[in-house]
Amino acid sequence: MRLSLGLKLGITYLVLIVLTVAAFGYFTMGFFQQSFLDEKKAALFTHANILANSSAPYLRDREQGPYLNYLARNQAERVGSRFLILDRSGLVMADSAGDFRGRVLSHPEILSALNGENAATPYREAEYGWILYLAVPVYSGKQVTGAVFVSADINPMVARLDEIRTRLLWFSAASGALVFVISLFMGAFLTRPVKRLIIAAGRIGSGDYGYRIETPPGNDEFGELTRVFNDMSARIQAEDNIRKRFVADASHELKSPVASITALLDSCPRREECSPEEYRELVQDLRFEAGRLRSLVEDLLVLSRIEGDQGQLRIEETSVGEIAEAVRKAAAPTARARGVGIRTVHPGDIYWPLDGEKIFRVLVNLVDNAVKYSPAGEEVTLGFRVQGDRLHFYVANRGAGIPPEEVPNIFERFYRVDKARSRETGGWGLGLAIVKEIVELHGGDLGVASEPGGETVFTFELPRLT
Secondary structure (H helix, E strand, C coil): CCCCHHHHHHHHHHHHHHHHHHHHHHHHHHHHHHHHHHHHHHHHHHHHHHHHHHHHHHCCCHHHHHHHHHHHHHHHHHHCCEEEEEECCCEEEEECCCCCCCCECCCHHHHHHHCCCCEEEEEEECCCEEEEEEEEEEEECCEEEEEEEEEEECHHHHHHHHHHHHHHHHHHHHHHHHHHHHHHHHHHHHHHHHHHHHHHHHHHHCCCCCCCCCCCCCCCHHHHHHHHHHHHHHHHHHHHHHHHHHHHHHHHHHHHHHHHHHHHHHHCCCHHHCCHHHHHHHHHHHHHHHHHHHHHHHHHHHHHHHHHCCCCCCCEEEEHHHHHHHHHHHHHHHHHHHCCEEEEECCCCCEEEECHHHHHHHHHHHHHHHHHCCCCCCEEEEEEEEECCEEEEEEEEECCCCCHHHHHHCCCCCCCCCHHHHHHHCCCCCHHHHHHHHHHHCCCEEEEEECCCCEEEEEEEEECCC
16 A cells, blocks of 8 residues: 555654653653642641641540540541541541441551551542542650541542543544644645656656756755756756767768768679779778778777766876877877977976876877878977966967867867868867867866967866875
8 A cells, every 4th residue: 555645744743743642641640640649648647647636645545535536527527538546556546437436457557657657548449439548646755656547538639630631632632633634734735846756757757858847936955856856857858969969970970981881892893893903992992981980989989988987087196298208109100191290398297196098098189180180391289287286288280270160069079170171081070079078077177279270279177186
């Protein structure tokens, strides 16, 4: 059986109310009962001691029995309880009710009084209900000569306590029922945002990415949860759009080399139908297209690994100078082939906490792009320096430059400023996307400044990671 949150809240509050009231009632009733009983005892002890003092001179003279009866009846009429006067042996000398005269009583309270101690105990008897037995010693000088025994009806006090207990139970039941009903409404009110979140989560689960829910007023936890959910939904939608665009772009880009390979094979389906020169040219073109495909697959795998390893950088103190020198050597063959020089500029070797393998790929991509877009005779500059608590890199070259309207888009995947030239150089528009992912993974910032027909400078800076 599925219980709603509102019902669970109602049951919880009901149990808490009942337990609280029960505990309060238990201790309160105990306090009231003891207070009423102590008050009754104090009053009876006072009257019993008065009778003990009055009867002490006459207790040893058995002929004074009628007078002792008079004293007992008089005290009983004034107090409303039964009084007995007993001698040292426990013989009843006087009884306000007249029933026990001449009998020997041995109640525990009487025995305690004959031993010089006050005693009082409540009893529940089948015939009379609640009775309080109380006894005090009668002294003659310092010697106990008898006892005064009191039998008091405390049923009115018990009835009063029962009435209080009954009212307390009714109050507990009414409070619990009221709290239960209120908690149901409060539960329904409080769970309304949760239900909206459940519906929204279901919508997203069914593919409706970017679904939003109305943010409730106020700055409570539900409002914050709703805002976080909407942000998550927006990010999921953005990632889904990126995924769809990525798949579409990748599919589109794959068509070109595949179509080229197909066309090349169709142009010379069998070796004997081609001249040796045509066959060599075909193999060279096929190798070129295969290389482009391999480059695309490698870049896609790099991007996939970067996205799958978010937050899993292998950070260690690394020689930045060694990375720069390794980049220069890696780009040197391409640079020599195009007649472009590469130089490094830095204030000396620096050790910095970073992922050396990923930063090497960033610099290789930037330097490779700079070499490809530099005219023969130009020079590409790779530099780094430390400013404050950040490490700054820059790669500069002179060439055609980047049009200002294209700058915001150059870090997008598969984006190329000059599509024809990029295909000629084998580019897919993924290099700068990889650069952006790695720099952001390090918590760094990436920028570019370019003048058409002038200098283009790519910069990025890295914080000191721990």
